[in-house]
Amino acid sequence: MSKIIESAVTSLNEKISDGFDGLAKFVMGDEGSIMIDGDGARAGDGDADVTLIADTDVFEGILDGSTNPTTAFMTGKLKIEGDMGLAMKLASFLS
Numbered sequence: 001m002s003k004i005i006e007s008a009v010t011s012l013n014e015k016i017s018d019g020f021d022g023l024a025k026f027v028m029g030d031e032g033s034i035m036i037d038g039d040g041a042r043a044g045d046g047d048a049d050v051t052l053i054a055d056t057d058v059f060e061g062i063l064d065g066s067t068n069p070t071t072a073f074m075t076g077k078l079k080i081e082g083d084m085g086l087a088m089k090l091a092s093f094l095s
Contacts, residue, residue, distance in 0.1 A: 004031045004056055005043050011063045012041035016093050022086045027053040036090070050082035050090070062094055069094050 005028065012026075012034065019038040025048035026034040035044040054062075058077045061067030069091040072078035080087045 002031050004028065004060070005034060008034055008059060008063055009041045009043055012036060015063075016040065020090065020093070022050070022083070022089070023048045024086060024090055025051045026059060027051060028059050029054070029056045031056050048082065050080060050084070050086040052087065052090070053079040053081070 008026070008028065016036065019040065020036050021038065024036040025046070026036070028034070032043060033045040034041055035046060035048065054072065054077055058067060058072055062069050062072060062078075067077075069078060073080060073087075
């Protein structure tokens with residue numbers, strides 16, 4: 001697992017400490033993927049209710065608070081496939 005994925009998993013687990021009601025996947029460019037569910041975040045790849053796709057620098061900005069997830073989506077830097085309602089719920093944890 002890359003250091004970027006490892007760092008993102010740690011950050012996501014801190015932000016979503018109460019768990020997440022659904023199954024989401026972050027696809028971080030060539031670095032890999034992160035799965036998020038009721039047990040927290042972990043490196044992995046699989047089917048999800050919602051998939052968020054962006055370059056690594058966009059995800060790092062979302063995680064450190066310098067990039068608003070909604071703005072990233074509206075400007076085309078973040079792509080969302082699947083359950084938009086679940087994506088909005090996830091964004092509320094990250095904002």
